[in-house]
Every structure is written in structure tokens, then in C-alpha cells.
Amino acid sequence: MRRVDAMQAVYPDLERCVVVTIMGAVAAELQSIGHRPNFFYLQHAMGLASSMGLGVALSRPELQVVVFDGDGSVLMNLGGLTTLARYRPRNLIHVVFDNESLLSVGGFPTATATGSDLTAIAAGAGIQRTVTVRTLDEFRASFAEALAANDLTTIVAKVEAVGPSGYVTDLSLLENRYQFQRYMKNLHNKE
């Protein structure tokens, strides 16, 4: 499974979600499918995308939050999994694209290449709903189940270590940040 295909497979569902992604390939690929104002790309601060997702989820329980994380990023903030589990935001789906490498800096293998199991780590941290998926069909089904379950779910999607040729896009960081904030503010005002 390629990560870009996985994101494409659930892209229609993302329209009604608030999405926080990590930097690099994930951000560039989601933008290549099509940027939306409800997508925020944390282009640095490795590890904190899941914490940002938690901050949004706790602040706005009426919104469905989706975090697109990666193995390298989640390994930098394993403690954050225990915080996610402790507060168990029902409106957060935590997808970890695990390509077993730090692709954007040369493909060096991460610890998931040598046996560390992020699904088991998430379950051990206390997250009740965890799953590993290896095919597009499995990913699509587990994402739909997570949406329907209305509960914190960590989906570890094993993906190929392939990505785009570059990571800088036309969307500036601050433009994305203010657009994303305004999107959530306008939703608030409509209620």
C-alpha cells in the first residue's frame, strides 16, 4: 500500500473532518490530492501532530479530528500515546503511516524496521481501539469503522517507503495556519 493511495481512499470522508498531518511527504501528498481549509500540516515539531490533534479534539468535541502521523514522528512522542489514552477523545482518529523509515532524510530505518510494533505500543499505552492494516481495503474498512465507532482509534497503516520528489509546496505555513483557524472559527459561528 502506498500512503498517497491510502489518503486518497479516505479523502471523501475528510471533507467533514478536521485534519492535522505531520511534515514532509504526508503533507505534500495530501496537498497533491487536494488541499482543503480544514487541513493543517505541522511542517516541523516532529511528534507534536498527535498532541495538536488532542488539543483540537478536547477543545471542540463536536468536530471529528483525524491525525495523519508517521512512524518517525510517533517514535519521538511515545509518551503522547499515554496522554491520548488517558483522555480518550472520542472524536479523534490517529492514523500512523508506518514505512519503517525516515524517508525524507534519506530513508534511514526507524525502530519499526527492527521489530518495534507501534500498534502494540499504542495498545500498551492504553488506547482501547488499535489495528494494523496492510492493504488499501483494510485501511478503508478500518477508517470507516473508526468513524462509526465514535471512539479514539489508532490505525497503524503499513505503507511502502515511497514519497514525492519534493516537500515544499505553494501553501505557506502561516497561510495554512490562519486558514485552518478561520475554518474552525466559522464553524463555531454557524452553530
Add this chain to the structure above:
Amino acid sequence: MTLSQIRMPVSVSSSKLIYDCLKAAGVRIVSALPETWLVHLIRMAEDDAEMTLVRLAKEEEGVGISAGAHLAGVKSAMLMQNHGFLASVNGIVSCAQLYRIPLLMLISHRGEFGERDPWQTEGGGVTEHVLHALRIPYDRLDSEEHVGRRIAKAQTLAYSASKPVALLLCRDLMWEE
């Protein structure tokens, strides 16, 4: 021995004052990692139905949580020791500063004059230098008389400048000994 049985001369009145100022400033999410000087503040947040307390595994998570909360329209504050601030520097720079996130950091300033714990003595000496290096505006809270004004003014600047600010909770305010 439970936590409440350990006698620690942390000022309840100063903690209450700080907490009330955070409430008055509209703070509704507090992220925290326990440290001695923060025990009352954390308990007040926990006991307050209007406040969401997020207990962290590591302080840097709090930067992400505050960033998410801010973009979602909720005011927050971070409670941490100065060593927690030191552990959060990358998140402060590459999330909060890079993305112009107002961040209200309340940092217990261990390791200054009067510190008895040998393990706290390095952090106190570098905290203000690191704040300077990061160009983070900060002020010291060392007397109850200016707590209210300084918290309100710090938050005002955090929002007008869209950047992290810090308040150092000092020994003379927090420790009654």
C-alpha cells in the same frame, strides 16, 4: 503516605491567586506535569468542572495541545517546571514560534537562591538565558501584589504578538519557608 499527607510549604494563597487570574483570563485548558511548587495549582484545575486539565507525560506535548486549542478557539496555559521548559524548546520553536501561536507558559523557577535540592541547581541558572535566546518575553512573579496584573498583561502580549510568553513562578511567591 499519600500526597496530601506530605507536608510541603507550597503557598496555597499564591496558588489560588494565580489560578483565579488564569480563570479570569479565560483559560479553559491547562496542561501540566506535576512538580512540587505546582501541586495546588494542578489540584485546583482538577477540581474545577470548568477547566480541562491535561496531565502530560512530557512537557513538550503541552505545546502541541495549546497550539491545537488555540486554533480551535480555546484559551490555554501550560504549567511546568523550568526543566520542563528546557525539555520543550524544540516544540516552542518549531511549533509555537514557527506558526505564531500565543502560548502562556507558567514556569516554576527552581534552582535560584534558597534552593536546597542539589539536582535543581543547574536549571535555575540557565532558564532566563534560554528565554532570552529564544526571544520569549517574560516576567517574574515573586510577590502576590503584581500577580494579577502580570498574568493579564502577559496574556495580552501573547495574543497581540501571537507568540509564546513566560511567567516565572519564583520562590518568594510559591514557597512559604
